[in-house]
Amino acid sequence: MRSAVPPSEQIATADESDRGMLERLYDRARALAPTAEDSTSYGMPALRYRGRPLVSVMPTKAGYSVYPFSAEVVATVLPLVEGFGSTKGGIRFTAERVIPDAAFDALVAARIAEIDAALGH
Template structure:
């Protein structure tokens, strides 16, 4: 697997459809966490706030991977029942629209967690 140093290089190498979905996710996350800074970690785009990573995302062949912390997956388990999840991953198939409202809720929950609220 190719190693990337920044989000622009990562996005440029994605196939057109995957790039389009990843760009929508990137813009959604930037809007949901306006105080966060984009970063690149574990070879994935991520958002960082108050020195802590909020969430990661990555385009795979069959789905967009969204990586909040396990606490968010547990807290939103009922809303995530239609998605394949694991301890720290939510898989969003490309043939389904991004669950915008849910993603915003998960990010808000994580921001509150990082701020200690």
């Protein structure tokens, strides 16, 4: 397994078919959390917000997965992605059936709120 790289390097080295998806979603996350920084977390490329992992988007064999590093956030967003595959830690989607922008934004916003609450902000 390749060692984790930050999102900017992940995008730069991604297959052309994945690059657009990764750029789009990381740009959306950065728009919601402008102070987020490129990093890694749990062996995955990730944006960090206030020093905590915010979100990771990864290409997979079957498409893509988005990980907010919080089972609670995944559970909160699941009603917005009915019919999409999910695990306790992430939501799966494909290029043909992309996670809706509103659901992705809700996922990032919920994780930001969770981090802020944990840090007393």
